[in-house]
Amino acid sequence: MNYRETLKGKKVLVVGLGKSGKAAVEALVELGAYVSGQDNSPADKLNTQLIRFMENNHINMYLGCMPDDMASFDMLVLSPGVPPTLDFIEAARKAGVEIIGELELAYRITEGKYVAITGTNGKTTTTTLVGEIFAASGRRTAVVGNIGNPVVTEAIDSSEDEWMVAEVSSFQLETTREFHPVVSAILNLTPDHLNRHKTMEAYGAAKAAVFANQTAEDYLVINYDDKTCMALADDCKARIVPFSRLEKPDFGAYLDGDELVINNGTEVLHICDKHELRIIGNHNIENALASAAVSYFAGIDINVIRETIVNFAGVEHRIEFCGELDGALYDNDSKGTNVDAAVIAIKALENNIILIAGGDGKSQDFTDLAEHLNGAVKALVLLGRDARIIEEAARKAGFTAIYNEKNMTDVVARCHKIAEKGDKVLLSPACASWDMYANYEQRGNHFKKCVEDLLR
8 A cells, every 4th residue: 555545544743843844734634644733832933824724624733732642643743853752752652653753754655766965064065966966967856855845845746756855864864764765875974963862873873864774776975084974884785885085985986186086886987177166165075076976876977967066056054155345255154053064164264264153052062163263263253142152162272362242233243343354254153043043044144134234
């Protein structure tokens, strides 16, 4: 029986009614399930259209509370932001209720094939680029996950010839069971989300779920230069395709001098010269190599890959140029939500940087960020809940050119006041945005608006 058919009449509780939860509720109703919804927020804090949809479809809503009898449900579908260790979820698990996430639900109802890209940093750039390569090749392609539409939104209308190019997070992967991409990728692995996963081992294990169900007919594209990453692949059954900026493996994608190439085991195929890339920084060389490997081993012609990569201009909120004022450049890297991402951005811009950082630090250690300030960063402008923690780390590293501001408007005004010709004002917060903004996009857009106001 088609899995969609099995959902008819099934009692399903969707936990977390944000963007992913809304999509799951709508899909499950369309597929004939008896749906309930739970969220800790009251109705006036949730999407108005969703509340109206649930009311019109007579869906039980548990807002600010939990159902009394978890055993009454056949399945729980968790949104990515919901920790699967919550007490009422544990109660459901003990009662024998099946617990999956939105990504797993989407996979089960999808008619087409999946490419899944994960890692600590570079996911959005790589997923966007892979999506453009697939589209340029003429394949029917949906770019989904953290990058845009929830996976289940596209899955409900998918066809057998469709490719779902998905940016997937550790939060999504830890609730998968059968998820099976044809090509998976792990770009890198550095400390992040430890407030949820607690340890790097648990974080890595969540990422490794991306290839858990792959077979010898599938491919895992993985960062050869990241030994923590490579260690994850010890138990992988898929064919491993390394990509490397520093080495030249016998098989995979790598940098040969200034040339990005793919060695398919028979011949070495030229992609492009690194100077042809429009996206800057060594990290983007790695993203381009990974994108080329994913696309090539998914069966796309090397000429399509080459042309798309050299014309790719990058993505919003990733070292995105916002304007120039009095000779100083302003760049938006709001998607730099962890220490490693901020360090990557600093390395890409190299020097004369006025760095804007701060927000929800997610229990990170900011020592590595602090150690990359001297010599590259002229001034550190801080805001947000964990600004003090970053300041302490910076002062401990001997960096003292620090300013604290209350909001983004004041931050940008401070940067304008201290910036000189040739400086690079960089928003790369090393923190999540949740203490002040709904998401990193809202934070980045506010930064850009503040810069625009200065340019007027």
